[in-house]
Structure formats: C-alpha cells, structure tokens
Amino acid sequence: MTAPRTLRRLTDLTDAGLVARERLPGLERVAARYAVAVTPAMADLIDAADPDDPIARQFVPSEAELDLRPEESADPIGDDAHSPVEGIVHRYPDRVLLKVNHNCAVYCRFCFRREMVGPEGLRPLSPEALDAALAYVAERPKIWEVIVTGGDPFVLSPRRLSDLMSRLAAVPHVKVVRFHTRVPVVEPETVTDELVAALKCPGKAVYVALHANHARELTDAARAACARLVDAGTPMLGQTVLLRGVNDDPESLEALMRALVEARVKPYYLHHGDLAPGTSHLRTSLAEGQALMRDLRGRVSGLCQPTYVLDIPGGHGKVPVGPTYLGDDEVEDPTGARHTYPPRDA
Numbered sequence: 001m002t003a004p005r006t007l008r009r010l011t012d013l014t015d016a017g018l019v020a021r022e023r024l025p026g027l028e029r030v031a032a033r034y035a036v037a038v039t040p041a042m043a044d045l046i047d048a049a050d051p052d053d054p055i056a057r058q059f060v061p062s063e064a065e066l067d068l069r070p071e072e073s074a075d076p077i078g079d080d081a082h083s084p085v086e087g088i089v090h091r092y093p094d095r096v097l098l099k100v101n102h103n104c105a106v107y108c109r110f111c112f113r114r115e116m117v118g119p120e121g122l123r124p125l126s127p128e129a130l131d132a133a134l135a136y137v138a139e140r141p142k143i144w145e146v147i148v149t150g151g152d153p154f155v156l157s158p159r160r161l162s163d164l165m166s167r168l169a170a171v172p173h174v175k176v177v178r179f180h181t182r183v184p185v186v187e188p189e190t191v192t193d194e195l196v197a198a199l200k201c202p203g204k205a206v207y208v209a210l211h212a213n214h215a216r217e218l219t220d221a222a223r224a225a226c227a228r229l230v231d232a233g234t235p236m237l238g239q240t241v242l243l244r245g246v247n248d249d250p251e252s253l254e255a256l257m258r259a260l261v262e263a264r265v266k267p268y269y270l271h272h273g274d275l276a277p278g279t280s281h282l283r284t285s286l287a288e289g290q291a292l293m294r295d296l297r298g299r300v301s302g303l304c305q306p307t308y309v310l311d312i313p314g315g316h317g318k319v320p321v322g323p324t325y326l327g328d329d330e331v332e333d334p335t336g337a338r339h340t341y342p343p344r345d346a
Contacts, residue, residue, distance in 0.1 A: 004040035006105070010061075013038070017048045018060050026063040034114050034278070035107040036061055039186045042106060045216055054214045054246040057282065059106055065278035071313075074115040076274040078315020087125045087133040091317060095145035098133060100125055100164065102151040105187040110241060110282045112274035112311075117151055124151075138171045145176040154183035154195065162198040169201050178207045180239070185210065185217040188225035196232045209237045210265050213246050215255035218263055226263045237268035240306060242289050243282045250295040257296070257304035267306035272321065275313055286310070290323040297323075298334025 013019040038059045045055045082091040089097035101124040102117045238260040273283035293308045308322040325332040331341045
C-alpha cells in the first residue's frame, strides 16, 4: 500500500476535496507566487465541509493572498539588513539565526519568509556558504546562542543535523543551540530516534521551539513526537502566530496553550502577524491581541502564558506588546479591578 504523500499541486488539493475545481483559475496565480505543501497529517485534520476550518486557513491557498497592501514587505522583519554573510542574521549581540535551508514540510499561508522559501525560493546553503556562516560564528565570542531555522531545519537528514551539531560543538563560546520547527506537528513520523539523537551536542544546551497555532495540531502522533524529544532531554518551547479565524478567540487560544503544556511544551511567544505580502486577511489588530492576552491572565495557569510580541518592521527587533496592568499609582488585577499601589495608609 502506497504511503500518503504531501499535497504540492492545486490538482492534489482538488483530488483530496480540499479545494473546489471552480477556484483553480484564481488559485493558480497564488500558487505561481507562493509555495504550496500540505502534509498528510495536516490534510487529515481539515474539515472540508467547514469553509472556516482553522487548519485549512493555515495551509490551503486562498485568493485573498492576491490582495497586496502598501504596508506589506517581502522582508517584513528586516532580516536582510542584519545579514552580514549568507545564512546568518545577526540582529542582537548575543545570538544569531542560522538559516541552513529554505524548504519546509508545509508552507504556511502567513509565512513572513514566504518570498524566500519553497522549491522556487532561495537555495539551501552550499557547503562553502555554510563554512563561511560557521566561521562568522566562531570568530565572534559574544555569540552565546545559535538559532537554527530556515525554512525548517528538521527536514534535513539526521546525518546533516548531526554534522551541524558536531561543528557547533567545536565553538566554545556558543552555549545554546535552538531549533525552530513545525515538523513535530505537521510530519510527526519523521521525528525518529535517529533525528532526536542527531540533536545531541556535547557541552551545549539544546532547545526545540515548536510552531503550533491550533489545539487540533497536537494530535496523538504529534504529542508522541514531542515526547521523544523531551524524554531524550531536549526542552521544548512553543511559538504561535496570532491568526484571524484560527486562534483569535479566547477559547481557541486557551485550548492551544493548555494542549502545549500538556505535551510538555512551554508556551514562549505569541507573535503578532507580520506584514508579509498577501496576509492581511489573517492579521488581527494589536488591540485584539492585547484583549486576548488579558483574557488569558487569571483564568489560565502561568505555565500557559506566552509573551505577546511584535517584530518591528524594518529590522528594529522584537518587543513585548502585551497589555499593561500598571497606572501611575495603581495596578489592575485579572478581574479588571484597580488597586492603589503602594497601598495608602488608612
């Protein structure tokens, strides 16, 4: 029996019942610009009868992606301005991004690197470019953390991951290696014992940051993939993008954060949607995001509280934008009541 395959063409999506054939002419323009890939794990989660299915909104292309806004940019968080050598983004003094490849298991419709990833995007780092990127890290003692991203580094073979970790192990001032990935939820069967073992890096603290946006993504298979990583001693963090129609209501966001913690994944960041081309239909306002975070506070365990952040366009960095509870001389409690602080004498 042939194993299910990733849906990469519009005809694959129509054959799977995820896209009506009459939509093909409009969607061809979308697929010509932005990569398409829906893994079997994600296709199985989509309720094709629900036009607002939150899984489909993340992965199935939409004609709304052709609506380009003047504030949008192909490089919305300004990576290029901080890229001294190919594959490196050095925005903060103590850490760098290492973009080893530009392919993913799935292609999210809101991706802030959507102009760079996919089969028609940037090529993976050549051996010479990887040498230069690692040399850049080795020559700068202030670099304490290397964040391996892409694309998705977990689509690389265990052999290539193991080789990368061996080379990072030889850089004494790098103490932390962090991987950013979607794979444990979108293609959990590929998180094998060999891949888990490849992440070992003597003398380094290794973390895996998992990108998940809806509780339904945390299937039994995804939880098992996370367990393989955590049981091997790799701590996991959760990263989520706030998306209209996916997780922009209190119930959906709470369910996701609880599901992550139950899978031993600590919610880390809730990202405000970046100004990537053709993504306005998926973005919320900052005020909506702040209201959601305020709703979580007091109702949900502190373990389930991510930091709501905005990557300032133009490469100016990431800042917390969650609601504030402080006034000039008072503080607001989780119910909305205000209290003087320090308390005044009676």
